[in-house]
Amino acid sequence: MAKGKVLVIGSNATRIELQGGGWAPTGQYLNETVVPAMALIEAGYDVVLATPDGTKPHIDELSDSAGHFGGDETALAQARAFWAENPAMNAVRTLHEVIADGLDGYAGLFFPGGHAPAVDLMQDAEVGTILRHFHERAKPTALLCHGPIAVAAAMPHAREFRAALVAGDAGKAAEWAKGWQYAGYRMTVFSASEEKIVEDNVLHARLYFYMPDALHIAGGEVVTGTIDFEPHVIVDRELITGQNPRSDHPIAKALVEALDRARATA
Template sequence: MASKGKILALVSSGRGFPLKDGKIYKGAGYYLNELTVPTRALMKEGYEITFANPRGNTPQPDVNSETVDFFGGDAAKLQDYLLFRDGLMELRDPVRIADVIASGLDQYDAVFVPGGHGPMIDLLDDPDAGIVLRHFHETSKPTAVLCHGPISLLSALPNSWEFVAALAAGDVAGARAKAQGWIYAGYKMTIFSTAEEQQREPLEIGGKVLFYPDFALSTAGGDVSVLAPWKSYVLQDRELISGQNPFSDEAVLKVLLSVLNEKKKVAAAA
């Protein structure tokens, strides 16, 4: 099959998610279904996937995601996706985001950021992730972010590190002051909700997050909305496609494919 194009998938390099009271959640990484369901379908459609992260190290899966809960209760489906993931050489040996930028971002048709708590470790204030997102914003190319993945949008802030530090310190006014000039201000978007995070804190991460993802995006200037916990929910606003939680994986994929196909029709007709 001839290649339809290239998709850039940003994942975390992180090993350890800082929590309140000095705790560290060592199991943080990408959620299996959030990464594999969209990328596998995109590959079947003929797209090449480039996986990239800040350090170029093998990304860590969140072990809490390797369960049948996120695959419709189907153990065979879970195993199938585990085998697919294990066969992804590009995921085991990702490119550094800086190297992707150096090789040229124009070659990519879309960028995709799956969730899991990994993006909360490093993608939220990574300067290179910010360069990538600003490119896709400026060129109006699809930017699909899922569950905790939308937290990466903060990296496009002019002072992302300072914004995140202020929010982690509980300085909401200071964070708002650092949010001036955010390219996604006023965008309709969704992300893993406070209610969902509070349910998972005792069950999954064993502590409290430094700040809640939906509050962070709202503080930065996003028009954030969420549904009741664990309902599939996707919003599209301009180039941005965002999904609320792990159960939004297929819905995000559907919108992304629709946008990509429409862009190709327009390009072919031009």
């Protein structure tokens, strides 16, 4: 019998807007999705994947590389096979269905990264409903790389908050963020210096806002690592955040440990 169920919330975004007009292709990162999911299953938890529209998330092509698996081609092949074939990765539910069926049966929550959550999940009302449920019950809530920006969805005016960020109006964004459940939490997210490397070498354009700035404006105590692309995970109460793709294994370990602790004290 499984120890419990963990809800994995994926994005349906396939592109992100850029300054000056235009869009860049985006999606979820393969390793950030499958490494934690595989670790959860290995630890005895069932995984349920859900997205806003119930379709399987798009994997960012840049993440389909052995470089994100320590250069291990075998690990990459295993990840591809898991994503393509594992039942948990293919029985995708809508967020609406998950909420309607009841959230009490879930022991924990996980959001993978890639730029995609900064497009749809951070302003999705149903994501907000789910986050508030887990926050109120102090259930382990883990988010990786760009994934931590999704916690903005818990605020009362998440859509307006994002619009203010895109408009470059930090003051207005801070006003819309009032009442945010995660204000004062220590957290990490893909850093501005890491983002600039991506902008210069991959996007060849600028994003409208950086993730640490957005979470800081909202009231988060954002702490990023001193060395770009080195693993960095922060745990504050029920919230577990990882900074970048290489934080995939450490955040998986931290989430499993938090779930096991919660189960032992239930």
